[in-house]
Amino acid sequence: MSADAAMLAVEDLHVRFGDVHAVRGVSFAVGGGESFGIVGESGSGKTTVLRAVAGLYDEWTGTIRVAGRVVGKSRDRAFRKLAQMVFQDPYGSLHPRHTVDRVLAEPLAIHGQGDAEARIEASLQAVGLGPEFRFRYPHQLSGGQRQRVAIARALILEPRVMLLDEPTSSLDVSVQAEILNLLSRLRAERGLTYILVTHNLAVVAHLCGRLVVMNQGRIVEAMTVEQLRARAPREAYTRQLLRASMGYDREAARGLETFD
Amino acid sequence: MNAGAPLLTVEDLRVEFQTRTQLVRAVRGVSFSLGREKLGIVGESGSGKSQTGRAILRLVAPPGRVTAKKLEFDGIDLMATGEAQMRDIRGKRIAMVLQDPKFSLNPVMTVGKQIAEAYRAHASADRAAAKQRALDMLRAVKMREPERVYAAYPHELSGGMGQRAMIAMMLATEPDLLIADEPTSALDVTVQLQVLAILDDLVSQRGMGLIFISHDLNLVASFCDRVLVMYAGRVVESLRASELGQAKHSYTQGLLAALPRIDKPVKELVVLKRDPAWAGERP
Numbered sequence: 001m002s003a004d005a006a007m008l009a010v011e012d013l014h015v016r017f018g019d020v021h022a023v024r025g026v027s028f029a030v031g032g033g034e035s036f037g038i039v040g041e042s043g044s045g046k047t048t049v050l051r052a053v054a055g056l057y058d059e060w061t062g063t064i065r066v067a068g069r070v071v072g073k074s075r076d077r078a079f080r081k082l083a084q085m086v087f088q089d090p091y092g093s094l095h096p097r098h099t100v101d102r103v104l105a106e107p108l109a110i111h112g113q114g115d116a117e118a119r120i121e122a123s124l125q126a127v128g129l130g131p132e133f134r135f136r137y138p139h140q141l142s143g144g145q146r147q148r149v150a151i152a153r154a155l156i157l158e159p160r161v162m163l164l165d166e167p168t169s170s171l172d173v174s175v176q177a178e179i180l181n182l183l184s185r186l187r188a189e190r191g192l193t194y195i196l197v198t199h200n201l202a203v204v205a206h207l208c209g210r211l212v213v214m215n216q217g218r219i220v221e222a223m224t225v226e227q228l229r230a231r232a233p234r235e236a237y238t239r240q241l242l243r244a245s246m247g248y249d250r251e252a253a254r255g256l257e258t259f260d
Numbered sequence: 261m262n263a264g265a266p267l268l269t270v271e272d273l274r275v276e277f278q279t280r281t282q283l284v285r286a287v288r289g290v291s292f293s294l295g296r297e298k299l300g301i302v303g304e305s306g307s308g309k310s311q312t313g314r315a316i317l318r319l320v321a322p323p324g325r326v327t328a329k330k331l332e333f334d335g336i337d338l339m340a341t342g343e344a345q346m347r348d349i350r351g352k353r354i355a356m357v358l359q360d361p362k363f364s365l366n367p368v369m370t371v372g373k374q375i376a377e378a379y380r381a382h383a384s385a386d387r388a389a390a391k392q393r394a395l396d397m398l399r400a401v402k403m404r405e406p407e408r409v410y411a412a413y414p415h416e417l418s419g420g421m422g423q424r425a426m427i428a429m430m431l432a433t434e435p436d437l438l439i440a441d442e443p444t445s446a447l448d449v450t451v452q453l454q455v456l457a458i459l460d461d462l463v464s465q466r467g468m469g470l471i472f473i474s475h476d477l478n479l480v481a482s483f484c485d486r487v488l489v490m491y492a493g494r495v496v497e498s499l500r501a502s503e504l505g506q507a508k509h510s511y512t513q514g515l516l517a518a519l520p521r522i523d524k525p526v527k528e529l530v531v532l533k534r535d536p537a538w539a540g541e542r543p
Contacts, residue, residue, distance in 0.1 A: 041448035041449070041450065042419065042448055143305075172304040172305055172475065173304070173475070173477070173515055173518050173519055174304060174514070174515060174518045174531070174532035176518070176520075177518035177519075177520075177529035177530065177531050177532070178531050180520065180529055181528050181529055181531065184527075184528065199448065199449070201522055202519065202520040202521055202522050203520055205520065205521075205522045205525065206520035206525070206526075206529070228522060229522060229523060229525065231522075231523075240450060241449065241450065242522075244449035244450045244452070244453045245449050245522070246478075246482075246522075247478045247479055247481065247482030247483070248453065248456050248460075248479060248482040248483035249453070249482065250457065250460065252453060253453045253454060253456065253457035254457070256450055256453060256454060
């Protein structure tokens with residue numbers, strides 16, 4: 001995909017925190033309406049890439065283009081309206097003393113958008129929460145309901161790109177299934193572009209069409225989900241990761257290698 | 261040790277918490293026995309799996325209340341054991357590994373000192389012998405540089421190394437039973453594989469019993485010998501790990517169906533429909 005036509009294009013991204021070179025020259029492009037996965041183990045730099053794209057860091061170099069526009073270190077409101085993020089931990093990402101109503105009203109107020117009443121109701125409905133949830137506090141919600149609120153908050157500005165950082169990792173499998181189904185449905189209905197960061201290969205296989213595998217701040221391999229399903233990665237690192245994800249295997253444990 | 265009898269027998273175990281407004285029954289009549297094997301306990305959050313593990317070690321704090329018809333470990337009635345004797349059993353005969361080494365290791369004490377201290381609490385060994393023991397244990401959990409890890413503080417270690425250090429500490433006293441509560445959930449899959457291989461060896465080579473508490477069905481199915489599936493404080497199904505695919509209970513089946521799979525694509529995941537009967541008392 002050419003960088004111009006892409007909804008999100010990242011070129012030669014580097015992120016440095018002091019002496020730590022967390023992301024070392026990452027490039028990828030994601031088309032409009034595509035669902036793209038970034039997979040890796042802890043410390044691989046996958047979340048750092050996502051947070052740099054979201055504008056949560058200043059310490060990066062390279063080019064980030066969203067909907068054809070090059071974005072800088074500080075992001076304007078137009079960018080925030082275009083791209084929204086959902087975080088891993090719904091226990092930490094919602095203000096404990098703000099009601100769901102206030103959580104959802106805030107982005108509308110910041111962006112000077114009217115018709116808050118109808119939009120809050122519509123976004124709650126879109127994530128499968130009834131009006132009775134509107135005036136509850138986070139502690140009155142389950143983990144899955146909180147993550148639905150976080151998704152509703154991201155959706156309320158009607159973004160085109162959703163940056164998803166491990167959106168189901170802290171949820172039980174039965175709740176994970178509900179949230180994954182919700183994310184699939186929303187993407188189909190609204191033509192959203194997803195960038196999904198996860199360590200879970202099965203979640204990527206379910207939600208994405210293409211993915212990159214990261215290790216030590218670099219992209220090891222870019223592949224389609226079909227290649228992943230066929231268990232046919234090119235790189236030894238990805239093969240090892242895939243095998244380890246399939247559960248306990250005495251032989252695999254014996255043959256583990258370190259990749260730098 | 262009696263070779264024929266099970267290592268641990270649990271009968272009608274109950275854990276209850278009296279709060280100001282209601283009685284929360286976290287574990288409601290769990291029974292099982294354990295030999296020198298790997299027993300998995302799976303369930304979702306709130307199913308009572310962790311409280312079951314804690315109750316065996318009598319670690320449920322007030323207002324929590326533990327009752328059981330029988331809670332017997334190697335001929336010892338754990339329900340009738342005094343606190344002093346219990347302290348002797350904890351760590352020495354029955355050890356526990358928790359989910360996150362970041363919270364279970366002392367942050368202001370070197371890892372080696374912690375292992376040596378835990379060892380000396382149960383064995384009559386001098387400092388030099390305890391240090392030697394700690395280094396041996398760090399080697400046993402496949403640390404590449406045991407001397408460096410010995411002198412390191414917990415924040416200087418990765419999650420996987422911290423968890424292996426934790427296991428080294430628990431194993432220094434050669435316990436007969438290890439209760440591991442989500443021991444690999446905070447770890448990367450490749451590190452998880454290493455940690456599991458260490459536990460696997462300990463069971464097969466030293467004849468230790470292992471209770472492996474986890475939310476991850478596939479992991480438990482591939483690692484353990486037997487699995488108990490818990491729901492709302494009760495064991496709803498008990499089966500051989502290799503037969504998890506043929507689970508009979510609709511809760512177990514529902515959990516398995518809700519998991520996305522790399523090799524079997526589905527358009528929409530099956531959402532678990534909870535049946536109130538699952539939580540009911542046994543007929």
